[in-house]
Amino acid sequence: MSQSMPWLMRDIRRARKQDTAAVARRRGDRLADLVAHARSASPYYRELYRDVPERVEDPRVLPVTDKKQLMDHFDDWATDRDITLEKVRAFTDDPDMIGRRFLGRYLVATTSGTSGRRGMFVLDDRYMDVSSAVSSRILGSWLGPLGIARAVLRGGRFAQLVATEGHYVGFAGYCRLKGESAVRGKLVRAFSVHEPMSRLVAELNRYRPAFVIGYASTVMLLTAEQEAGRLRIDPVLIEPAGETMSAGDTERIAKAFGTQVRTMYSATECTYLSHGCAEGWYHVNDDWAVLEPVDADHRPTPPGEFSHTVLISNLANRVQPFLRYDLGDSVMVRPDPCPCGAASPAIRVQGRAGDILTFPSGRGEDVRLAPLAFSSLFDRMPGVELFQIEQTAPSTLRVRLVEAPGADAESVWRRAHEGLTRLLADNKLDDVTVERGEEPPQQAAGGKYRTVVPLAD
Structure with a gap:
């Protein structure tokens, strides 16, 4: 049908x-x-x-x-x-x-x-068509005629903050849009959440989006950049998604960008x-x-x-x-x-809260990494059935793995260690220690596995 x-x-x-x-x-x-x-x-x-x-x-x-x-x-x-x-x-x-x-x-x-x-x-x-139609209707109801007019005056450009190194639905949908609709494709651009923050900020400053849509944890990192004056964009709407947010989070985003904030649970x-x-x-x-x-x-x-x-x-x-x-x-x-x-x-x-890991950099400012950076790394890594990363000290990560059937545990660990070390180095965190946990991933109350566990307060 x-x-x-x-x-x-x-x-x-x-x-x-x-x-x-x-x-x-x-x-x-x-x-x-x-x-x-x-x-x-x-x-x-x-x-x-x-x-x-x-x-x-x-x-x-x-x-x-x-x-x-x-x-x-x-x-x-x-x-x-x-x-x-x-x-x-x-x-x-x-x-x-x-x-x-x-x-x-x-x-x-x-x-x-x-x-x-x-x-x-x-x-x-x-x-995909139902999703697009529902999203269009919601966007119109959020903005109203005046908001839509403001968005058009600002170029109508969408910035999607997505994982760009795998077949994630946000990026896969974006790539399909670019390939099948040249007109719509010109109004949407994907920005990798794996980019070092300074580079992501510079690219967004050049693009000047009217809409920002993406993972809530990454939006919160960008909010801090906007508050510090390094990010200078004025979208008409910010739409954090994929992770639970508090009322304080949305108020902070709205104040920093001077804009409307609407969230989605999907x-x-x-x-x-x-x-x-x-x-x-x-x-x-x-x-x-x-x-x-x-x-x-x-x-x-x-x-x-x-x-x-x-x-x-x-x-x-x-x-x-x-x-x-x-x-x-x-x-x-x-x-x-x-x-x-x-x-x-x-x-x-109540669930699906995005946990950001914060590391001391030794340069006067902490470095924060969103959980998506870690989950997307392991998602595309052969041989990993289940993973968990816990920050056990300010500069220590403990990695727990369950290997896929038939996978060699030592080879899987070597790939995991190399991938994590490279990710940390890209964010100038060369001094962070990556430990191998011999125990399996730990379940939280309710039977769920938290893939990323920040340092306890």
Whole structure:
């Protein structure tokens, strides 16, 4: 089932004008259609749903899935039977293929996520079009006519702060946009979060973006540069994403840049999951997504209480359906209507906080590195199944690894040590010691692995 972008934009506008009951019916129809498609075209879902009713409009009757289960059944999960894990791995191992069409049809995105375990996902055009349409609608609602006019006067340029050394969804989507739309591609530029801060600041000063979108931890590092006067940009909107932020963080960003700040809570598995409002809540885009806060037994968590985890259903991606997918975050649904006036469910997120590591430089200023710099390094490193980096002293990092089956532990450690040493040297941190932890990565409360653990206060 394919819809054009104009159809999607009109459909999203219609949904905004409908009451919650009408949106629920629309969501139920889309869920029923996707479940039927998954059961007919995916051997994995056919077996998983063998005892599920014929028509499903309520996700709670479905079994729960997660990244490990789907990756373990990768070849049977896909509804396009040409897709195999071997083909996707070969594709993602080639950096020249970032943003290109896998099998001539799909976008491939990789992620390590908060678990540190690599995921490889195949995304179809319908998913990408829904994501673009939802994002366009949200951007318009955030800015209003006056804000849009201000953005146009400033050139309308978007700066995306992304990991540029892997098939991450932000960079892969950017590369595809550049390759397939020359006009839109001119208005968007990717900036690597791996760049030394001084170089990133200089490039942004030259580019002068109207919009800054990127990882929250990197945005916070840039906020300090703006406060110090080294960064001198005046965007109309800053959109931190991917990591949880406090109200104090967003207020600091807004003050430093003199601009509007809006956040998003999303994932590679559902990039359009929610959007932030002026009251500091995330609103679920519930005509195309389902979000279920649940306890440890996957029973619904009451509004006003933080959940053990959260299940999401992406109602757009049909090539690898994400249905009742355990995202691993703790969220709370607002028990009363949000003062912003939006009728869609409003949530707060307790998980996915970005932890920045701070190192003494000996030159009078501390050096800070965002966690993405480390996760992207290990994500593209062969032989790493799971990793964790803990700052055990101001200038000491302890690295814990779980090697992939069949990988040589000494070779994996050598690559890890060399990669980390190079990353630190690029940021003038040659005196930081990298230790090998013989113990496995340590789980936090709730069973999650923090990939980056800062020095304890």
